[in-house]
Amino acid sequence: MAKRTTYHVTKNQGGGWNVKKEDGQRPSGIFSTKKEAVQRGKELVKRATLGQIKIHGQNGKIQTEHTYGKDPYPPEG
Secondary structure, eight states, X not given: OOOOEEEEEEEOTTSSEEEEETTOSSOSEEESXXXXXXHHHHHHHHTSSEEEEEEEXXXXXXXXXXXXXXXXXXXXX
């Protein structure tokens, strides 16, 4: 089974927003607005066979997540 590719949209220290692949070293993109970051994150995730985007709020907590591709059913775990 293919591994799920996950990206996170998070607030950065400079006041902008980062899109970063989970376990990645550097952001895949830095944006001035959250809307732009979410849009780019969704584009990246949709390229993967199994993809997920986790969108964080200004406080760092996950606000929402979206999964793309064939989600395994029943879920593992």
